[in-house]
Amino acid sequence: MDAPKILSLRPVRTAVPGDETGLGELDRATWSTLHSVQPRPAPPYEPFFGDRRPPGDHLVAEAVTDQGALLAGYIRLGRPTPLACNAHVRQIQGLAVAGWARGHGLGRTLLRACAEQARRQGASRLTLRVLGHNGPARALYEAEGFVVEGVLPGEFFLHGRYVDDVLMGRSLSL
Incomplete structure (x- = not known):
């Protein structure tokens, strides 16, 4: 089957339980x-949503394609800890864009929607972790205002080499 051709993009929306199968496949x-x-997922697959990853923590991007409406990407927004003293911080805990949908600005669109969602939740700061080799x-x-705030050198051993865990963050003040 050929890759879908994007005809238009729908506004980013909050995930619903019915998105579980599609988001699991995308992931x-x-x-x-x-x-x-983590190792490559293998059957039987874990549910995409769970107690610590409910649908409401996910924003999804959909594309209208020549093959119908398809989930094109998602971003997961959560709290880094349950502590009251950390309630002003939200953390991006996952971001994925389908290969066929890359190059259309969906990653940027999802990041911006996530920042707006975090602001609506009362957050003043947004953080994330990214592997050092993921240029x-x-x-x-960085283009969306995140700066490196810390590096855990050689935190992971992947495919025969040590990889840094890079901590990034940004203010949500306008």
Whole structure:
């Protein structure tokens, strides 16, 4: 089957329970050692949503394509800790864009929607973690105002080499 051709993009929306199958498939299709420290998912697959990852923590991007409306990407926004003293911080805990949908600005669109959602939740700060060897993601985050706030050198051993865990953050003040 040929890759879908994007005809238009729908506004980013909050995920609903019915998105679970599609988001699980998208997550597995975009799995890469460029951004994941977990082994490649294998059947039986874990549910995409869970107690710590409810639908409401996910924003999704949909595209109208020549093959119908398809989930094209998602971003997960959560709290880094349950502590009251940390309630002003939100953390990006996952971002994926389908291979066929890359190059249309969806990653940037999802990041901006996520920042707006975090502001609506009362957050004043947004953080994330990215693997040091993921240059494209780091460039996107930097273009959206994130700065490196810390590096855990050699935190992960992936495919025979040590990889840094890079901590990035940005203010949500306008």
